[in-house]
Amino acid sequence: MTNLTTREKVERSMKRRRASESRFRAYGVASVVFGLLCLVILFTDILRNGVSAFEQTVMEVSIELDGDYLGIDSQADPGAIKLANFDGLVKRHFDRDVQPERRDRRQLFSLISAGAGWQLQRMVLEDPSLVGQTVSVSLLMDDDVDQWFKHYRGHSAHPVLNEKQLSWLDQWAEEGRLHTQFNTLFFTNGDSSEPELAGIRGAITGTFLTLMVTFLLSFPIGIAAAIYLEEFAPRNKITEFVEININNLAAVPSITFGLLGLAIFINLFGVTRSTPLVGGLVLTLMTLPTIIISGRAAIKAVPPSIREAAYGLGASKMQVVFHHVLPLALPGMLTGTIIGMAQALGETAPLLMIGMIAFVVDVPGFITDPSTVLPVQIFLWSNGSEAAFTERTSGAIIVLLCFLITMNAAAVWLRRKLERRW
Structure with missing residues (x-):
């Protein structure tokens, strides 16, 4: 070899x-x-x-706002207008327009959204002088009609609509009366059991209030803890134990914080369930480790020469930290805070544990009002039986992703804009 x-x-x-x-x-x-x-x-x-969730199918109709039928006139006060039977007026219009057989009337009326009467009511509330006139309005159609027009039009069958209903819809489509428009209700309405009326305004407002509480609590507490641990805390076993637990808390499953909030804030202190206040408290506990860790890293990144120069000029410990170190470390702290808030924005599990899964129609006005948040709203809609709720689930996810991308982009921009290279 x-x-x-x-x-x-x-x-x-x-x-x-x-x-x-x-x-x-x-x-x-x-x-x-x-x-x-x-x-x-x-x-x-x-x-x-x-x-497709950002489009809604409507039908152009010219309807007479019959004051005698409604029991109001152009001088009616808002209270009387709210009691008027606008739903019956819509049904009477379609009954006269289509002239269906008696047994087909219910099928005809089911094609029209339950919010059609509310549309007319809102128009009259804004301008009572319309009473007695014939107005052109884009009436909302039912969610089944909306799905048919956007996805099934031209097919001979539909999973929900029967042949009679499809014949009416085909006729209206051929006449050009059916069309889609931008779904403003998706952004201006709260939640609803009717998919065509369901919107994310309540969820977005609840999300904003919850994140506001989270930021107002977590940012000052997290920054103060980071400054103390990095600059003032003595190096002993107690400090080491605290540091280890902070690092461990950053890896704890988020649902654990929900259980903690349920046990302490709701059961012990009696904070009302399903409010931005308790949601913000729970998310504060979850984001604090992230803010503390990023804050300490930002403080460590400040060169020792800055501290030595300040001490050389006679500055005290407090002056060195708050006049020199903190301003230089603040950009990194803000970046970590934004990342922590973005993480809190997408959390669902801890909020489910404190009752923010409730069906809330009204838009919250304060941190103590019942509300939900965007991730939980997505979770609720994903369990909806109607196909339109699946569509709106994806639409809400797109909105949530836009918020997350914006917050992360803001963190990157802040880091590049404010960061100093030594």
Whole structure:
């Protein structure tokens, strides 16, 4: 057997190392490509199902606001207008327009949204002089009609609508009376059991109030804790124990904080369930470790020469920390806080534990009003039996993703704008 020279051994070893490095590089590229492919599939599916939620099917009609039928006139006060039978007026109009057989009237009326009468009522409340006139209005159609017009039009069958209803809809579509418009109700209405009337305004307002409570509590407490632990706390076993537990809390499942909030804030202190106040308290507990860890990292990034120069000029410990170190570390602290708030924005599990899964129609006005948040609203809609709720679930996810992307982009911008390189 021929003995290999040292040079040949080295060359063979180098070939194996290069082959190993090439395989590792290929594995890394494949992992990145696979991850990006999964993201593309996920976002494509969400956009495909959710974009149509921003459009709503309506029907152009000219309807007479009969004051005698409604029992009001152009001088009626808002209280009388709210009691008028606008739903009956809509049904009477379609009954005269289509002239269905008696047994088909219920099927006809089911094509019209339960909010059609509310539309007319709102018009009259804004301008009572319309009473007695014939007005043109884009009446909301039922969610089944909305799904048919956007996804099933041209098909001979529909999972819910029967042949008689489809014949009416085909006729209205051919006459150009049916069309889609931007779904403003999706952004201006609260939750509803009717998909065509359901909106995210209540959830967005509840989310804003909850995050406001979270920020007002977590930012000052987290920054103060970071400053104390990094600049003033003595280096002993107690401080080490606290630091270890803060790092561990950052990895605790979020539902654990929900159980903690349920036991302490609701059961012990009696805070009202399903309010932005208790939601903000729970999310504060969850985001504090992130803010403290990022705050300490920002303080550590300040060069020691800054402290030494301040001490050399006769500054006290407090002056060094609050006049020199803190202003330089603040950009990093803000970045960590925004990332923590973005994490809190997407949390659902802890809020489910404190009752923010309730069906709330009204838009909250303060932190003590019953409310829900956007992730929980998405969870509720995902369990809806109607296909329109699936569509609105994807639409709400798109809105939530826009908020998350905006907050993370703001964190990146702040870091690049305010960060100083030493």
